[in-house]
Amino acid sequence: MEATTDLVQYLSGFVTGERLSRFDEVLSRRTRYITVVLEDIYQQHNASAVLRTCDCFGIQDVHVVEQRNVFNVNDEIALGASKWLNLHVYGKAEGQTHGAIALLKKQGYRVVATVPDKDAVPLEAFDLKKGKIALLFGTELTGLSSDAIEQADEYMVIPMAGFTESFNISVSAGIILHHLGHALSQSDLPWQLNSKEKNELKLAWLRNTIRNPEQIESHFLAGKK
């Protein structure tokens, strides 16, 4: 922890003050209270739009499950958003959904499947106070797998008032993350990152921003000996 703090301080000297305060501003809005799980998303523009949305609303962790499809990020659309997120990729294989959900439950997440099902909990009535949540979003054509549906603890729906019965995945994620993210930021819930997490993230962002970070870090470490 202290070593990280020293290194962060040293590397901070290599970026502008403006950049540093932007880092702090963004860090103060980051959360792991909500996390996102994308199952088998295969259209690049959707995948990338969801990552952009996560960055915009402060969702730090995105779990990418590849059961049948490989997740491709279109960087033009993601506008580099993935650079600032922690992507946890469960590489293409059967049963990845099962593993990812089990892991998240172990970490204390309530696993919430987003479904076009009228009997599910309406987004606006969803209770964030019951604990941190992992939101599952399914593949474009068929939605979440039966594995995901079976393992989920809760179900959420965006209430709809028209003839169309479902949204595009990126629109759906945008609506849900905006609504819950806003509700979270207005709440007294412990949604912010702790200082250790902030420090680690800042280190990763500094490394992403500085040219030749390895060289600079070697220099720093040599000076410490």
Next chain:
Amino acid sequence: MEATTDLVQYLSGFVTGERLSRFDEVLSRRTRYITVVLEDIYQQHNASAVLRTCDCFGIQDVHVVEQRNVFNVNDEIALGASKWLNLHVYGKAEGQTHGAIALLKKQGYRVVATVPDKDAVPLEAFDLKKGKIALLFGTELTGLSSDAIEQADEYMVIPMAGFTESFNISVSAGIILHHLGHALSQSDLPWQLNSKEKNELKLAWLRNTIRNPEQIESHFLAGKK
């Protein structure tokens, strides 16, 4: 009005009772308190996703302005949503934005430009009570034209907390229409259609649903003589 009512009643005999009650249910949630203006959207998947969102949240009128680009609806994505909406298309020509906005102002709309500008009114603080609104959404790469920005009465932004500075147009429309649509439905504002409007819409939907509506209508009119 009365002629429409009679015709609606007659045509209602040609669809199932289930279909009719679906029409009434959807009609009870339709609004013209919020209307959407799309300026020069050229990516089919965006255009179509926005139409689907409008149908889902009960927005009946969509104004499509083509200054430089022709608006194409991808029906696979729109899932037939456009069939249930009133699309007002201002065909490809210079100055169409100007004309569309002038018309909406004449109809009593507050014209609200959605912009990625931190000084604009945050979505969550936007006051719907001041009157009905027309929301302007701009083209994918460059956003709203200077014409649109200059003519707008008000400006709205989705507050963002990350490094990415803007959303995809369909995500942006989804977030704004969900938030305002929900607020509207919870309010005492006069957002519903009046019975004349409902009747006209029902007639259009019946015509969209029945096979050979012209033939059936001729038969009905002949019977009235």
